[in-house]
Amino acid sequence: MAGQGHVLKTLINSLDNDRLHHAYLFTGTRGVGKTTIARILARCLNCEEGVTSEPCGKCSACREIDEGRFIDLIEVDAASRTKVEDTRELLDNVQYTPTRGRYKVYLIDEVHMLSGHSFNALLKTLEEPPPHVKFLLATTDPQKLPITVLSRCLQFNLKNISPERLVEHIKHILQEEKIPYEEPALWQLGRAAQGSVRDCLTLLDQAIGYCEGNITDAEVRAFLGTIDQGVIHELIDALIAQDAATVLGIIESAADHAPDFSAVLSDLQSYLHRMAIAQAVPEGIDNAQGDRDKVLAHASQLPAETVQLYYQVALKGREDMPFAIDARSGLEMALLRMIAFAPVGAGLNAPAAGSGGESVKKKSLLSERPAAPAAQEQEPVAKNNAPSPKVTETPVAVRQGSRKPAPPEPAVDKAPVPLEPEPAGKQAAKPVAEPVPVPDDALPAEKVSLKAFRPVHWIEVFSQLPLDGITRNIAANCLVGEVKGSQIALVLDAGQMSVFNEEQQRRINAALDSYFGEEVQLTIAPGPIDAETPAAWRMRMDNERLQAAIETFRNDETVKAIVDTFSGAIQPDSIEPTSPRQYTDKRMK
Numbered sequence: 001m002a003g004q005g006h007v008l009k010t011l012i013n014s015l016d017n018d019r020l021h022h023a024y025l026f027t028g029t030r031g032v033g034k035t036t037i038a039r040i041l042a043r044c045l046n047c048e049e050g051v052t053s054e055p056c057g058k059c060s061a062c063r064e065i066d067e068g069r070f071i072d073l074i075e076v077d078a079a080s081r082t083k084v085e086d087t088r089e090l091l092d093n094v095q096y097t098p099t100r101g102r103y104k105v106y107l108i109d110e111v112h113m114l115s116g117h118s119f120n121a122l123l124k125t126l127e128e129p130p131p132h133v134k135f136l137l138a139t140t141d142p143q144k145l146p147i148t149v150l151s152r153c154l155q156f157n158l159k160n161i162s163p164e165r166l167v168e169h170i171k172h173i174l175q176e177e178k179i180p181y182e183e184p185a186l187w188q189l190g191r192a193a194q195g196s197v198r199d200c201l202t203l204l205d206q207a208i209g210y211c212e213g214n215i216t217d218a219e220v221r222a223f224l225g226t227i228d229q230g231v232i233h234e235l236i237d238a239l240i241a242q243d244a245a246t247v248l249g250i251i252e253s254a255a256d257h258a259p260d261f262s263a264v265l266s267d268l269q270s271y272l273h274r275m276a277i278a279q280a281v282p283e284g285i286d287n288a289q290g291d292r293d294k295v296l297a298h299a300s301q302l303p304a305e306t307v308q309l310y311y312q313v314a315l316k317g318r319e320d321m322p323f324a325i326d327a328r329s330g331l332e333m334a335l336l337r338m339i340a341f342a343p344v345g346a347g348l349n350a351p352a353a354g355s356g357g358e359s360v361k362k363k364s365l366l367s368e369r370p371a372a373p374a375a376q377e378q379e380p381v382a383k384n385n386a387p388s389p390k391v392t393e394t395p396v397a398v399r400q401g402s403r404k405p406a407p408p409e410p411a412v413d414k415a416p417v418p419l420e421p422e423p424a425g426k427q428a429a430k431p432v433a434e435p436v437p438v439p440d441d442a443l444p445a446e447k448v449s450l451k452a453f454r455p456v457h458w459i460e461v462f463s464q465l466p467l468d469g470i471t472r473n474i475a476a477n478c479l480v481g482e483v484k485g486s487q488i489a490l491v492l493d494a495g496q497m498s499v500f501n502e503e504q505q506r507r508i509n510a511a512l513d514s515y516f517g518e519e520v521q522l523t524i525a526p527g528p529i530d531a532e533t534p535a536a537w538r539m540r541m542d543n544e545r546l547q548a549a550i551e552t553f554r555n556d557e558t559v560k561a562i563v564d565t566f567s568g569a570i571q572p573d574s575i576e577p578t579s580p581r582q583y584t585d586k587r588m589k
């Protein structure tokens with residue numbers, strides 16, 4: 001009775017303490033073991049060695065129950081006996097004492113299928129049960145039982161069996177039988193069984209037959225008509241890299257196996273759902289397909305809002321599927337739409353998608369912006385226009401995802417350089433079709449020494465402080481008032497004082513110590529904000545980048561094509577040239 005420990009424990013207690021009920025109701029989906037548990041209970045009640053939670057299994061009562069020929073175990077499938085006469089006939093004999101056993105046990109499967117009259121007949125007996133009778137009722141649908149029947153039964157809800165447990169179970173069987181198998185194949189069977197041990201065993205039997213004794217992933221996939229999850233993983237990799245050519249290549253090669261393309265899209269949607277869960281509640285992610293680690297890794301490589309966007313596109317793509325020329329083009333369009341609509345540099349730490357792994361050296365936190373020109377030039381348009389997309393040989397780079405700001409680089413003792421953010425007018429003068437300029441990309445990454453530190457350096461220094469959460473927000477709303485030797489006085493926007501406390505001061509101080517590589521005596525006090533704080537600067541930059549992004553977006557050929565194809569309209573509000581970190585910052589504001 002794998003996976004039903006909670007039910008067994010209660011039953012064992014009641015058997016061992018002689019607290020027997022006269023009617024038990026077992027509920028749960030098909031194949032989870034309702035009738036199995038009922039038959040075991042029948043043995044417990046009738047074992048010749050006495051009522052016990054451990055029937056001997058050897059006496060004639062135990063053996064006959066096992067073999068289905070025990071005269072005092074009356075099994076009824078209500079699905080086939082719903083007429084009231086049947087139930088009457090069945091219950092007519094209730095009054096007679098058992099022929100052989102201690103109890104006359106009525107096992108009524110699918111009890112919800114009884115007619116109203118039959119229920120009334122059953123109810124009469126349940127109201128005044130003869131002491132030698134036990135009712136074991138089983139149903140997949142307890143809602144259909146009259147409350148009068150429910151209230152007279154001790155109810156046990158059997159849980160669905162998790163894919164893990166099913167896989168464990170059939171793996172054990174295969175090992176015993178010395179049948180070779182590939183593990184991913186077992187996960188497919190475990191998932192297809194939908195929590196039912198019986199279905200899982202049936203599928204296993206069929207798979208053994210189909211695969212002629214060697215259970216391979218590919219054959220089970222063909223047999224079940226399921227999608228190779230490897231294809232889904234590859235597609236997600238390609239989406240992270242925003243690599244349209246690879247996406248089309250994967251579909252091209254998958255086409256050889258004539259898969260159900262609309263099922264690929266459903267599976268992709270389901271995978272994105274799991275990624276979203278992994279991002280929100282990492283411990284909540286199930287291992288139903290044996291790929292929990294993969295889901296978690298993928299989840300760390302995309303911002304949550306991009307996963308939401310992809311999910312939405314997949315959902316819409318499935319809705320539109322009936323109108324697509326064929327399922328394959330429907331799938332392709334949905335995936336290309338994901339790439340077209342993804343925020344630039346959707347992948348975390350994806351500085352130059354598809355640029356053959358060339359890494360862009362990370363500079364300061366501020367310059368680590370998503371809209372790197374290299375990524376911009378890799379427009380999907382160019383690739384989509386390629387005459388016949390092939391599988392690219394370039395492996396899809398799996399980028400290491402990290403949501404934490406890069407730790408500050410080791411201190412470089414150099415003379416300070418002017419650190420004023422670039423004037424904003426510069427990018428506005430450029431033609432709109434140009435890639436979105438990264439206004440702060442020109443900022444040098446060199447550290448400022450404590451000796452050279454001046455209020456004007458604050459925005460750059462702040463950007464490299466290892467701070468997060470409220471503390472980061474507090475620091476972002478500060479200006480540097482005065483620097484004297486190792487003493488730094490920060491002026492905090494009075495509006496932020498309500499959330500400020502000593503702990504935050506301590507953390508900011510520690511961050512400054514670590515940045516400058518020496519001890520700083522920090523004071524923070526409220527005061528007038530007469531210059532641009534890091535928070536205000538970030539807001540201004542975001543706004544400027546947003547305006548530039550909207551322009552670029554409007555002029556993008558892919559966007560134009562998509563707007564035409566889907567009769568779409570651009571909602572400027574929805575455009576956000578943002579990296580996850582900025583998103584976080586924005587939320588803090």
Ligand SMILES: [Zn+2]
Nearest residue numbers: 047056059062
């Ligand atoms: Zn026995």
